[in-house]
Amino acid sequence: MKIDFRSDTVTKPTEGMLEAMMKAKVGDDVYGEDETVNELERKLAAMFHMEAGLFCPSGTMTNQIAIKCFTQPMDEVICDQTAHVYRYEGGGIAYNSMASVRLLNGERGILTPELIEPEINEENIHYPKSSLLVLENTVNKGGGKCYNIDQIAAIHHLCAVKGIKLHLDGARLFNALVATATKPADYGQYFDGISICLSKGLGAPVGSVLLGSAAMINKARRVRKVLGGGMRQAGFLAAAGIYALDHHVERLAEDHLHAKALEKALHEANYVDNVMPVETNIVLFDIVKGLKTENVVQALAKKDILCNATSSKTIRLVTHLDISAAMVDRTMEALKSLKVKS
Structure with missing residues (x-):
């Protein structure tokens, strides 16, 4: 038997998860009629004390949708040089959002207000507008290193003062929550958008959910459609995510x-x-x-x-x-x- 440590994306659904998938109540999600998708979106939004959620095929899509929603062409996205949104999403920031990227060098990918503030552009026609900061938790290329909630609160304060949106690539956020004994509800107050991946440590076969305000998610739904992410009877997949949240976090x-x-x-x-x-x-x-x-x-x-x-x-x-x-x-x-x- 092979022991596969290549990634936590290689997991197979458990028997309980498969049973939940087969019993899912489904409908056409593009029409908003898939009961199980709606339940998953409501469940995660409530957990993180955010207004709404959007189920997507992948974490790359949820991240790219968020960046599209929070920026305009000629804006600039600030992130660490190891960030997944920069390194592993196919140049999507440039292709989808026509934004430039300001790369920082955090300690194992962890950013601080002291690193961020000097890199925020002042209003000047020569510079792109600094409009979005993206954090990653846990940091993949930082060896799974976590932010603690106090670090996030300090970064949020800076963003609020500077008028910059704050998005979280939470591909392995539940690993960070467990490691730092932090509650999901503690996160929602600090971020304009949060991407939650269900197909890594949580063990679902497919899917990520983007969380944000109701207005932002309404816009994100249109962007998802344009990117080809509008799925139909997606409740079979959403059911796996619900099962994972109920059974695979602890x-x-x-x-x-x-x-x-x-x-x-x-x-x-x-x-x-x-x-x-x-x-x-x-x-x-x-x-x-x-x-x-x-x-x-x-x-x-x-x-x-x-x-x-x-x-x-x-x-x-x-x-x-x-x-x-x-x-x-x-x-x-x-x-x-x-x-x-x-």
Whole structure:
């Protein structure tokens, strides 16, 4: 049996989730008639104390819709240089919104008011208008690092003073909530938009929900249609999201424990130069100089352990609900004993 640490997107629906999907009440969501989609949108909006939600096929779509809603052509989006919206969404900010991007260098992707404020453009015809700040929580390329609520409150205050919208790419937000013992309701007051991915740690097969004000979500619904994201009997997918929210949130703590165990094993491996401190379910480690990441990845694959290289020196392991304690034990032994050719 292969042990797949490539991403938490590789999970399969559980039996309970499949049963919920098959029993879903569906209708045409483009007409607003899918009961289960409507329930999922209301459920998440209520959890985060926001007015409305919009179910979409992917987190990339929810992020790109939000950016489109919060900017105009010739505006500028501020984000960290590691941000998913910049690196992994196909140049969508330029293509969809015709906005430029101001990249910051946060510590493991975490931004602060001190980093942000000097990069906000003053009103000047030579400069793009700084109109939107995007945070990511957890930070993927920061090894699953989390913002705490006090950091977010301080950034929100700056944005409010400067008249800038604040959007959260919450692809793994529930991992952050569990790790920091924070309630979803604490978040809604600080963000104009929040993207919640259901198909990562929560284990649903497809889907993300964009949260915001009723007016913003009404606009977002039009943008979703233009992008081809208007689904029909989508309740079968929404039912998986509802099931995940009801059954898979608290268990994220298990994924975090599994990641910590892998971190410990990597510290004992002679081919590892550095391990980024683990906070949630992402483990990033650098290999020693002279080795190639592809050789490490291939050596692990021969032991039926799958992972990805994220750069010429860094490899990523991601834990999720399809990784058991026994799989982690087996992987720890493999990591410690692995022989890699240079």
